[in-house]
Amino acid sequence: MPVAGRKQKPTAVELESATVVSTISGKEWELPGAWNRMFEQRVIWDYTTEGFEKIGALPGGESLEWCYGCSKCVPVCPVDIVGEYGPRKIHRKVQMGVDLFRDDDLWMCTTCMNCLRVCPKEVDMIQIMPAVREVAVGEGLVPSELQDVFEKTFRYGNCLGENPRRRAAWTRDAGVPVRVLASDPAPVDVLFYVEDYWSHHPRGQQAARAFARILTALGVDFAILGPEEKTLGDSQRLAGEKGLFESLMDDVVATLSRYRFNRIVTPDPHGFNALVKEYPKRGHTYDVQHYTQLLAPLVAGIGWKRELDVTVTFHDPCYLGRHNGEYDAPRALLQAIPGVRLVEMGRCRENGYCCGGGGGGMWLDGLTGTRTTERLSERRVREAAETGADVLAVCCPYEVSRFEDAAKSTGNEHLRVLDIVELIDEAMGNGAAA
Ligand code: SF4
Numbered sequence: 001m002p003v004a005g006r007k008q009k010p011t012a013v014e015l016e017s018a019t020v021v022s023t024i025s026g027k028e029w030e031l032p033g034a035w036n037r038m039f040e041q042r043v044i045w046d047y048t049t050e051g052f053e054k055i056g057a058l059p060g061g062e063s064l065e066w067c068y069g070c071s072k073c074v075p076v077c078p079v080d081i082v083g084e085y086g087p088r089k090i091h092r093k094v095q096m097g098v099d100l101f102r103d104d105d106l107w108m109c110t111t112c113m114n115c116l117r118v119c120p121k122e123v124d125m126i127q128i129m130p131a132v133r134e135v136a137v138g139e140g141l142v143p144s145e146l147q148d149v150f151e152k153t154f155r156y157g158n159c160l161g162e163n164p165r166r167r168a169a170w171t172r173d174a175g176v177p178v179r180v181l182a183s184d185p186a187p188v189d190v191l192f193y194v195e196d197y198w199s200h201h202p203r204g205q206q207a208a209r210a211f212a213r214i215l216t217a218l219g220v221d222f223a224i225l226g227p228e229e230k231t232l233g234d235s236q237r238l239a240g241e242k243g244l245f246e247s248l249m250d251d252v253v254a255t256l257s258r259y260r261f262n263r264i265v266t267p268d269p270h271g272f273n274a275l276v277k278e279y280p281k282r283g284h285t286y287d288v289q290h291y292t293q294l295l296a297p298l299v300a301g302i303g304w305k306r307e308l309d310v311t312v313t314f315h316d317p318c319y320l321g322r323h324n325g326e327y328d329a330p331r332a333l334l335q336a337i338p339g340v341r342l343v344e345m346g347r348c349r350e351n352g353y354c355c356g357g358g359g360g361g362m363w364l365d366g367l368t369g370t371r372t373t374e375r376l377s378e379r380r381v382r383e384a385a386e387t388g389a390d391v392l393a394v395c396c397p398y399e400v401s402r403f404e405d406a407a408k409s410t411g412n413e414h415l416r417v418l419d420i421v422e423l424i425d426e427a428m429g430n431g432a433a434a
């Protein structure tokens, strides 16, 4: 057993002899000392407990100390695959005196949950990391690129720092009317919660338009909040800005209370996660679906106009799959598209590899780039390319831009990165996805 970094030999403690007395007959036996051979208790309290006490005192931070070093978490950690990481390694560093509140390792976890899936002690990085980060944020110990996103979100209600009045600008080129509730507040079946990247990012806007066309073709009654919509902010919460998340929640709940709708449908697994897991904790419960869950039962009613003839591989978003258990709806959509041949990557479904964007990682590429051999998104694109696929299909708004960048930087430009709705839209005779 190592003590403060040094190996220490166990000391044998042997008694000369021992006497055993039968509780029935009262008879005594003399036993040789070897029978009683044991080792003196080894010194394990030389490690510092200060870090665990500080982290364990935080709500959600308790489980870091439960680690017993089995190492199951390390080979499944996506960050370890391109660097040095995993809960066991974080536990060990804290044990050896590293101040996690001030260490870059605090920002490397994407909260992908693959370690918790396999950990026998339920060491929960999804609780530990946000708890420790919240303290670091309060003390101003935030990487500047992340601080910039926090400020944009606070000021504009979206992580991209875009003018909120342009939130519905994407609808102009959708080719179908998209109702904005502020100007037409009649009750609606589906409130389409567009979120930041589909509202403002050029590649996200293309997917938003495709989705609006699909909903229209299927006769779904839907509307958006437009300029009234703010981000749900789940990634900001996981990155340590719980206060900002709660303030956004107050605004979102107040906005939603002004309209009547049956369900909320969002393309963003992070926003979806907030609505199904975090909002109910504060008493705000809605009927919520990821867009793949809305479309999967309806896909048989789509009037296909084209056969695509493409081999497609699919990347499971951590916050749709592992965090919320939805693996089938995206695959049902892909398999329904005429001419799509679905091939799986080695790491898929429960063991899907993280794109690197979760838990604030979306905005920490500068920091993680200095501590990994390649980006997680680059690693994933190489795995996708190895399947021989023409298309890497996604259903999280973070991923199109992440994977398109990675396809370029890894020399896999031939691999096209498309949202599932873009493939559906193309097979319906719109757009130019294939
Ligand atoms: S799987 Fe859990 S108990 Fe095992 S080393 Fe990792 S954190 Fe520790």
Ligand code: SF4
Pocket: 076, 077, 078, 079, 080, 085, 086, 087, 108, 109, 110, 111, 112, 113, 114, 115, 116, 125, 126
């Ligand atoms: S949540 Fe994911 S990134 Fe974070 S330590 Fe666990 S496996 Fe690694």
